[in-house]
Amino acid sequence: MRVAADPGLYDPENPLPTLHGSRCDACGTTFFPPLGIGCEICGAGAEGLRAVPLAAAGTLHSLATVYVHAGEDIEAPFTVAEVQLDDGPLIRGLMSEPATIDAIGSRVAAQWAELRTDADGNDVVEPRFRIEDRGDAGGGAA
Amino acid sequence: MSRTLREMRPVSVVGVGLHPYQRPGDTPYTALGVHAVRAALADAGLDWQAVETAYTGTATTAMGLSRLMYRHLGASGIPMTQVENASASGSTAFRQACIDVASGLVEVAIAVGVDKPAAFRRPTTAAGVRDLAAGRIVPFTHFALLANRYMFDHGATPEQFAMVAVKNARNGAGNPNAQRQKERTLEEVLAPPQISGPLTRLQCCPIGEGAAAAIVASEDAIARLGLDPARAVRVLSSAARSETVYQAENFDAALTRETTEIALADAGIAADALDVIELHDAFTVEELLYIEAMGLAPAGGAASQLAEGQFDIGGRVAVSPSGGLLAMGHPIGPTGVGQICEIAAQLRGEAGLRQHPGARLGLAHMVGVGAVCLVHVLAAAA
Incomplete structure (x- = not known):
């Protein structure tokens, strides 16, 4: 079975990644990562913040291929993305494959990426964005 | 009722000094800082005992580091306060020193920036804030994302983008306090290693060690202590803002635009009146973004104006004449104070090889992760 690399951020049981967002009852703004202490826009307290599922799909706002990385969790090069979610917030995550800046503006949606297998034989996964509608996008690194 | 700095009593920079920015080494921070303070005192013609309060901009070295440094200048018992505001720590220390003098709390104050690189702990880590990128987006990739979107x-x-580093390397080659003092060709700047997105190594600032000091004083103190009023650089305005929520708009540029607008309005000048600008060019793309955010070029227009030489020393407005963060370096705490040192030198006509002809008005700009922005506008003595 699938287990989440970061259980606080997404639900691994869905076939397609769904993100754990939050929404402010007072001003209606949606957040990801979720806010739990107070609203960043209007200052409403924790009781006014509600957990909401967010589809991990939207429009590619920008991307960058990282060639130098100090952490041991992932080997460079890899490509990161800024995605304007259909459900509201502009978020950052990883792409499943490299792309050029021509892909900016494309439709993207997340799929599960298997990072490793844990001691119980589960697949440890995280969402990574994949271009759905490539338009004129090329396949090189940006 | 709230007031601007210019509506309080006049405050001027009367002395500046630096310890050269350099690769991290064995020199203790105390020696770095005292070197800069002594240089600033000598520049002003002041004794340490004339300084009534000290603000130390520092972010990466140690807790409560001020007195262990200032004690080497003699005991005076003055208030000493560390100011941590990420990359804008030095700029914020300078603002506090100016406010103390302008408000009448003291006659003479010093802002010192000092740092040695150590382990950084991000506030998001301390707060337990996680996101999908999970620590894989460090500052150079944050700016690589902006660079790709700009393209x-x-x-x-x-x-x-690389032309920004070529210009600033040329300026830094004339600055004996710069960490990088070597001119670079376009080919050298574009050469590997590639770091992130379009950014190569020479398009990212070096993080080193160093110190910078700026002494500010009231008009009364300038007269009483016999300082040279012709070398006093007036601080016209001090603006500080923090990030709000900008949705898809680039927050570094939006915050810079807001803060610069306030600083220019408080100073009573327009952006096109500026002669010299020191800005937070930690990565090449930032210089283009901030030039546009400050209103000096239309959106997307800064690159071609830079190629025309408009931001060179001797051009329309000299941007990063010190070499900026890209060439002078970014030791964190000192950087914002070092900008004041450069602008003071320019407005006094004492910048030597880097002198922008006829410099009368200057602007210093820093952003700090977290995210904050500080902008100061300075003017040559009338």
């Missing part, structure tokens, strides 16, 4: 929006090229 997409404006058709800019990697060569146009």
Whole structure:
């Protein structure tokens, strides 16, 4: 079975990644990562913040291929993305494959990426964005 | 009722000093800082005992580091306060020193920036805030994302970003306090290693060690202590803002635009009146973004104006004449105070090889992760 690399951020049981967002009852703004202490826009307290599922799909706002990385969790090069979610917030995550800046503006949606297998034989996964509608996008690194 | 700095009593920079920015080494921070303070005291013609309060901009070295440094100048018992505001720590220390003098709390104050690189702990880590990128987006990738979006929006090229580093390396080559003092060709700047997106190593600032000091004083103190009023650089305004929520708009540029507008309005000048600007060019793309955010070029227009030489020393407005963060370096705490040192030198006509002819008005700009922005506008003595 699938287990989440970061259980606080997404639900691994869905076939397609769904993100754990939050929404402010007072001003209606949606957040990801979720806010739990107070609203960043209007200052409403924790009781006014509600957990909401967010589809991990939207429009590619920008991307960058990282060639130098100090952490041991992932080997460079890899490509990161800024995605304007259909459900509201502009978020950052990883792409499943490299792309050029021509892909900016494309439709993207997340799929599960298997990072490793844990001691119980589960697949440890995280969402990574994949271009759905490539338009004129090329396949090189940006 | 709230007031601007210019509506309080006049405050001027009367002395500046630096310890050269350099690769991290064995020199203790105390020696770095005292070197800069002594240089600033000598520049002003002041004794340490004349300084009534000290603000130390520092972010990466140690807790409560001020007195262990200032004790080498003699005991005076003055208030000493560390100011941590990420990359804008030095700028914020300078603002506090100016406020103390302008408000009448003291006659003479010093802002010192000092740091040695150590382990950084991000506030997001301390707060337990996680996101999908999970620590894989460090500052150079944050700016690589902005650079790629800028290329997409404006058709800019990697060569146009690299030209910022070529200009600032040329300026830094004339600055004995710069960490990088070597001129670079476009080919050298574009050469590997590639770091992130279009950014190569020479398009990212070096993080080193160093110190910078700026002494500010009231008009009464300038007269009483016999300082040279012709070398006093007036601080016209001090603006500080923090990030709000900008949705898809680039927050570094939006915050810079807001803060610069306040600083220019408080100073009573327009952006096109500026002669010299020191800005937070930690990565090449930032210089283009901030030039546009400050109103000096239309959106997407800074790269071509830079290529025309408009931001060179001797051009329309000299941007990063010190070499900026890209060439002078970014030791964190000192950087914002070092900008004041450069602008003071320019407005006094004492910048030597780097002198921008006829410099009368200058602006210093820093952003700090977290995210904050500080802008000061300074004027040559009348």
